[in-house]
Amino acid sequence: MGAHLHFDCFSGISGDMTLGALVDVGLPFGDLVRGLKRLGISGFQLRRRRVRRAALHATKIDVVLRAGLRAPLSLKQIHTVLSKSRLSEQVKLQSRTVFDRLAEAESRAHRVPKAHVHFHEVSVLDSFVDIVGSLIGCEILNVSRVTASPVNVGSGTLQSAHGILPAPGPAVAVLAEGIPIYSAGPPRELATPTGVALLRSLTTEFGPMPLLSPDAVGYGAGDANPEGWPNVLRVFLASPKTRQPREQDRVVHIETNLDDVNPQTYEHVVERLFRRHALDVTLTPVIMKRGRPGIVLTVLAAPDHAQAVLDVLFEETTALGVRVQEIARQVLPRRFVTVQLPGGSVRVKVAGLDGGRTKAAPEYLDCKRIAERTGRPVKSILEEAATAYRRSRANKKDRA
Structure with missing residues (x-):
């Protein structure tokens, strides 16, 4: 690290x-x-x-x-x-x-x-x-x-x-x-x-x-x-320490139960939530009262963006009440490394673990853009980006 x-x-x-x-x-x-x-x-x-x-x-x-x-x-x-x-x-x-x-x-x-x-x-x-x-x-x-x-x-x-x-x-x-x-x-x-x-x-x-x-x-x-x-x-x-405390920040956990929303609208709701800076959005199927199937819509957002997220939920869904709770979150230090592939560049998100270890994942949207331009499967682009990152890391170790 x-x-x-x-x-x-x-x-x-x-x-x-x-x-x-x-x-x-x-x-x-x-x-x-x-x-x-x-x-x-x-x-x-x-x-x-x-x-x-x-x-x-x-x-x-x-x-x-x-x-x-x-x-x-x-x-x-x-x-x-x-x-x-x-x-x-x-x-x-x-x-x-x-x-x-x-x-x-x-x-x-x-x-x-x-x-x-x-x-x-x-x-x-x-x-x-x-x-x-x-x-x-x-x-x-x-x-x-x-x-x-x-x-x-x-x-x-x-x-x-x-x-x-x-x-x-x-x-x-x-x-x-x-x-x-x-x-x-x-x-x-x-x-x-x-x-x-x-x-x-x-x-x-x-x-x-x-x-x-x-x-x-x-x-x-x-x-x-x-x-x-x-x-x-x-x-x-x-400078890097032998073992650093993991970072901790505060996020707002927002959740509501829905059982009378047209499922076709969920894609639009999720897109709007991310445009309002939601950190994560999930839809979980559940069985609600009187045996009715429903969805628990859960959103994580930074405190500064919580009100914008709530506006979307009240405007775009049938929710009359929403549960809001501020919680602590531990996060790994992250950085981006760019690798070059035929057809364009791909950012690889690298997270640091203890002992100098890392885990990495190519950015899907970068790979998707290359796939759309070249007509190649996005799965292949993701694999090539991961391989390119591992190769660049190995070359860096060899030079060291």
């Missing part, structure tokens, strides 16, 4: 803030420089300096470029550089995932084909280095689990290659789908596409800080220094 890294995005996130925070929390600067040489790109140099943002001191990493290296990069060019590099396969794969996310976001935000996207929002080599450097940093620090707070995306407007845009910009708005965001502080952009794409690709859990015993705290700064505002990214790094 590797280290646990938690991102505290109270002032957003960007690529250079992430790189600075990793160096500040303990990433050896010399190891980072040597790791980036494996990219096989010349014409840039890293510079480290200490800066102050309001009341906080932080590390700022600058990528100093040679003249003529500021042209936008295409996705094809980025993939070519990564393929020719001497980076580890894991960093190559993670880097491709980040840039694929960015390309998809730019494509949707600006209505252009994904293949024609040029990364104006990560337009120059310094942002490219920020992304790859951050992933190298996580590898050097042996990070196996990444969690994050809700992300402060800022407000107001920003100047971009496309003109004046609202903050958060269109690409960040797309990348932020499905994760908790909010706006606070000075009216300016606080979260960049680079930072949010990195966060989406690394993080498995968003929300309040989970249980951890940090060994170090780091602060990373970007270029912006708004007056009176601590514009930094804070990270907490916890």
Whole structure:
């Protein structure tokens, strides 16, 4: 089991803030420089300096470029550089995932084909280095689990290659789908596409800080220094323990008995419940009073989403009363590893057990999408993804 890294995005996130925070929390600067040489790109140099943002001191990493290296990069060019590099396969794969996310976001935000996207929002080599450097940093620090707070995306407007845009910009708005965001502080952009794409690709859990015993705290700064505002990214790094207490959180257990609902509507009800952020939904057949067959509909939800779940149950079913109970839940630490298959990439959810053991399961929806595109059985895709993960884990052990 590797280290646990938690991102505290109270002032957003960007690529250079992430790189600075990793160096500040303990990433050896010399190891980072040597790791980036494996990219096989010349014409840039890293510079480290200490800066102050309001009341906080932080590390700022600058990528100093040679003249003529500021042209936008295409996705094809980025993939070519990564393929020719001497980076580890894991960093190559993670880097491709980040840039694929960015390309998809730019494509949707600006209505252009994904293949024609040029990364104006990560337009120059310094942002490219920020992304790859951050992933190298996580590898050097042996990070196996990444969690994050809700992300402060800022407000107001920003100047971009496309003109004046609202903050958060269109690409960040797309990348932020499905994760908790909010706006606070000075009216300016606080979260960049680079930072949010990195966060989406690394993080498995968003929300309040989970249980951890940090060994170090780091602060990373970007270029912006708004007056009176601590514009930094804070990270907490916890090293693996021989035996860590399992995490415990609180969930709401919601349950109701139904015996007069058209069974055809259950699929719709379940879909609506998951759209309202239900953690789990089950339908259990039972025999109710006077021998009538019925269904016990059970939902688990985070406390913040319990009211939305109750609204669905009262609107969509015949329930007149619902049983609600807040309960404790123990959970295993989880992370995602992406494996590449013919036809696309598949995320594999990896849960940590005691003694460094793990158990893993490919994400069904990723496998389903590949099956639909290729016409192959989804069962085969699931098996291939599991095999690819086991092979990548075995290769990593061999290299160690």
